[in-house]
Amino acid sequence: MGLGLVCLSGCSTVQTAFHGSAQDRPEVPDRAHMIAEQDLDDILLKKPSRNARYLTKKKASLVSLRPPVRSGDHSVATTETEIPVFSTQKVQSVSHEAKPLVTDTKQKTATLMIDGKAYRVQLLEEATEAEPNSTITTASANVPPAPAVLPISEFDQSELSQSPIPAEDSLRLNLPTALSMIGGEHPAVGLAQWKVQEAYARLDQANVLWLPSIQPGFSFDRHDGNLQPSDGSIVDVNRNSFQYGLGAGATGAGTTPVPGIVAQFHMADAIFQPEIAEKTAWAQSHAVDGVLNEQLFKVADAYLELLEAEQDIRILEETRKHTAGLAKLTHDFAATGQGLQADADRMKTELALDENRVVSGRERVEIASARLSEALSVDSGQRIVPLDVTVVPLDLVSPDLDKGTLISTGLASRPELKEAQTLVAVACEQYKRQRYAPFIPSVLLGFSNGGFGGGLSDSLNNVGERYDFDAIVTWEIRNLGFGEGAARRETQAQIEQARFQQIKVLDQVAREISEAHAQVVHRAQNIRITKAGIKSAEESYERNLGRIRDGQGLPIEVLQSVRALEAAQRAYLTAVIQYNQAQFRLQWALGWPVFAPEASAEDELSIR
Numbered sequence: 001m002g003l004g005l006v007c008l009s010g011c012s013t014v015q016t017a018f019h020g021s022a023q024d025r026p027e028v029p030d031r032a033h034m035i036a037e038q039d040l041d042d043i044l045l046k047k048p049s050r051n052a053r054y055l056t057k058k059k060a061s062l063v064s065l066r067p068p069v070r071s072g073d074h075s076v077a078t079t080e081t082e083i084p085v086f087s088t089q090k091v092q093s094v095s096h097e098a099k100p101l102v103t104d105t106k107q108k109t110a111t112l113m114i115d116g117k118a119y120r121v122q123l124l125e126e127a128t129e130a131e132p133n134s135t136i137t138t139a140s141a142n143v144p145p146a147p148a149v150l151p152i153s154e155f156d157q158s159e160l161s162q163s164p165i166p167a168e169d170s171l172r173l174n175l176p177t178a179l180s181m182i183g184g185e186h187p188a189v190g191l192a193q194w195k196v197q198e199a200y201a202r203l204d205q206a207n208v209l210w211l212p213s214i215q216p217g218f219s220f221d222r223h224d225g226n227l228q229p230s231d232g233s234i235v236d237v238n239r240n241s242f243q244y245g246l247g248a249g250a251t252g253a254g255t256t257p258v259p260g261i262v263a264q265f266h267m268a269d270a271i272f273q274p275e276i277a278e279k280t281a282w283a284q285s286h287a288v289d290g291v292l293n294e295q296l297f298k299v300a301d302a303y304l305e306l307l308e309a310e311q312d313i314r315i316l317e318e319t320r321k322h323t324a325g326l327a328k329l330t331h332d333f334a335a336t337g338q339g340l341q342a343d344a345d346r347m348k349t350e351l352a353l354d355e356n357r358v359v360s361g362r363e364r365v366e367i368a369s370a371r372l373s374e375a376l377s378v379d380s381g382q383r384i385v386p387l388d389v390t391v392v393p394l395d396l397v398s399p400d401l402d403k404g405t406l407i408s409t410g411l412a413s414r415p416e417l418k419e420a421q422t423l424v425a426v427a428c429e430q431y432k433r434q435r436y437a438p439f440i441p442s443v444l445l446g447f448s449n450g451g452f453g454g455g456l457s458d459s460l461n462n463v464g465e466r467y468d469f470d471a472i473v474t475w476e477i478r479n480l481g482f483g484e485g486a487a488r489r490e491t492q493a494q495i496e497q498a499r500f501q502q503i504k505v506l507d508q509v510a511r512e513i514s515e516a517h518a519q520v521v522h523r524a525q526n527i528r529i530t531k532a533g534i535k536s537a538e539e540s541y542e543r544n545l546g547r548i549r550d551g552q553g554l555p556i557e558v559l560q561s562v563r564a565l566e567a568a569q570r571a572y573l574t575a576v577i578q579y580n581q582a583q584f585r586l587q588w589a590l591g592w593p594v595f596a597p598e599a600s601a602e603d604e605l606s607i608r
Contacts, residue, residue, distance in 0.1 A: 171378065174387040178303050178376060182295050186377050192284075192291040199281035206273035212263035212445060217248030219258075238457050245450015247468065256468045259446025268440040272433035276426055283422040289415035295375070297588035301581055302375040306368035307386045308577040312570060313361035319566045320354040326562070327351045329555040343556045350559065391576050396583045397590065399521045403514060406590060410513045413591030417509055420502040427498040431491035437476075438484050444472035509589065516586035523579040530572040537565040 173181075184190050222240040229235060241251045246260020327347035333339025366383070373380040397406070411417060446469065453463030478484050541561040547553045587593075 170383045170385045172385045172387055175300065175303050178299050178372070179296055181376050181378075182292065182299055186295060188295050189288070189292050192288040196281065196284040196288055199277070199284040203274065203277035203281050206269075206277040209265045209270040209273065210263070212261045214246070215248075215258060215260055215262060216246050217258060217260070218244045219248035219250070221251045223251075239454060240458070240460065241452070241454035242460055242463070243450060243452045243466070245448070245466075247446075247448025247450060250448075250452055250466070250468075255470055256446070256448035256466075258448075259468065259470060260448040260450065261446065263443065263445040266437070266440070266442045268433050268437040271440070272429055272436075276429045276433070279422050279426045279429060283419045283426065286415040286419035286422060290419060293415065293588055293592050296592065297584055299372070299375045300584040302368070302372040303386065304391075304577050304580050304584075306365070306372050306384060307388055307391055308573060309361065309365040309368045310386055311391055311573055313358065313365055315566060315569050315573070316354065316358045316361050319562065320351070320358055322562050323347070323351050323354045323559070326555050326559055333554060339554050339556075343554065347556060347559070391573065391580070393524075393527060393576055394580045394583050396587045397520065399517075399524050401517075403517050406517055406586075407510050407513050409593055410509050410590045411506065413593050414505075414509050414589075415591060417502070417505050420498070420505040424495065424498040424502055427491065427495040431488065431495055434484070434487040434491045437487075438478075438481075439475075441473045441475045444470065444474075446470035512589040513586065516582055516589045519582035520579065520586055523575060523582050526575040527572070527579055530568065530575045533568040534565070534572055537561070537568040541565050 182189060184193055220240065220242050224238045225236065226234050227237045243250045243256070247256040247258055248260075249257040327344070327350070330339060330347045331344045334341045334344040369384045370380050372384050373382070376384075378384075448466070448468040450466060451463050452466040453460050455461040478487070541558070541564075544553070544558045544561045547557070
């Protein structure tokens with residue numbers, strides 16, 4: 001059985017539902033019994049719920065502002081005044097010290113006198129649950145109904161309680177799926193991979209410098225006018241020449257100017273260019289690994305940013321709901337003279353500010369989704385929705401590892417450093433090529449075979465087979481040797497540049513590892529500190545809520561505790577996200593090695 005309480009003396013306040021023994025109620029001020037327990041328990045958190053998941057055998061959870069569902073024994077009768085309901089939990093009572101209750105067993109009703117006001121109590125069945133915003137059945141037709149309460153804000157309450165629902169065409173993925181989408185189809189990685197293909201194509205070209213080229217052709221030449229033969233005389237000649245087969249361009253005495261099979265190269269290139277091209281291809285291969293690692297880090301960072309925005313807006317939306325409930329209660333207190341209108345006006349302002357923060361939070365979600373779309377190279381018009389229900393600390397690299405060990409691992413694993421080392425080798429090979437070039441000849445080998453004929457005037461006679469073979473070897477000392485010295489100095493300068501670039505990369509890798517390690521260590525401490533802050537904020541909230549239940553304060557006094565709890569939860573969220581970002585940064589700085597960190601009780605970071 002439950003008790004429904006009805007005001008019989010014309011009071012216009014929100015009536016109180018209660019159950020239990022009246023003798024157990026402590027004495028409270030007059031305004032306490034006017035507070036509907038439905039309002040306090042639904043609007044103000046009693047204790048946050050916990051969302052938990054397991055990751056790498058470590059349990060962690062994120063603070064949620066969602067009120068827990070509690071069981072109750074009695075139904076609640078409410079007035080016609082609409083009170084925003086933010087949960088479906090059953091309601092417990094606010095304590096009262098009431099006068100003896102005179103019951104009427106026949107009518108199942110009773111009259112209760114509290115502070116000079118008469119209340120009729122009706123017994124209700126336990127199985128009956130009052131619908132939200134239900135109407136009280138009054139005991140007398142002469143009892144005036146409670147006045148309607150004016151809106152506390154210009155915002156639509158139904159709109160305030162709604163969260164943006166992901167569109168059907170949204171892209172839902174988690175972090176491992178996002179990382180797996182980075183491959184050869186990604187523009188950054190694909191561009192780097194095609195540069196490798198270009199480098200290996202140049203290596204193939206360098207390896208075949210020894211091989212001749214085939215030049216089949218056809219040529220026809222006609223000459224009308226003077227010529228000078230080898231005896232020095234001038235003769236007037238009208239003739240034509242015709243050639244076909246391997247080679248072309250023969251017009252008379254002498255070899256075929258365009259051999260049919262020709263090999264022409266500098267032997268220094270044939271010796272050193274394959275080594276140069278091969279090491280350049282190696283450098284490009286390491287560059288691909290560097291681009292892939294960097295893109296993985298960018299995707300992880302963008303995903304964590306989106307996840308933080310999604311979780312942050314959930315906190316803001318819950319806080320807005322709590323503020324809306326407090327604003328409603330504060331307005332009711334002001335309307336009945338139990339509170340100040342200034343407090344009601346302040347709560348309207350706080351509600352407007354909360355709504356503004358929610359809108360800004362949604363903007364941040366959209367921007368983070370667009371940035372992740374760019375990092376993944378997917379359609380930016382398709383919103384990305386993370387599948388992670390919460391955020392947890394990720395231990396990719398143990399903070400307990402020695403910094404020197406981590407730097408050694410990074411120097412051995414970073415592809416950027418391997419690329420820099422290979423480029424030093426490329427510069428050395430180029431220097432060797434310039435150093436030995438004056439002592440190594442250039443080679444021209446030519447062979448022609450085909451038909452050749454010609455004659456005077458317009459006749460073509462004596463067409464027959466013709467064979468030509470040419471072999472030319474020459475040495476070149478460029479610009480009287482000054483060009484050779486300049487070329488050697490140029491390549492030597494390139495070696496020194498590559499070495500200093502390698503040192504720069506060494507320092508950069510060491511700095512990135514040290515920086516990321518420091519972030520991991522100190523941000524792990526931030527997680528522990530902010531988690532303790534949440535506990536303190538919850539205790540402060542519980543104490544303030546208890547004061548309100550005992551009638552020792554106004555609902556607006558709980559606002560500071562709600563704000564403090566929200567700040568603590570957002571601080572913890574930021575700490576966890578930044579810790580995970582530091583973990584991915586350290587993993588990238590190390591060259592993405594595979595670690596298997598041991599789980600420890602200290603490393604298990606969870607929210608209570």
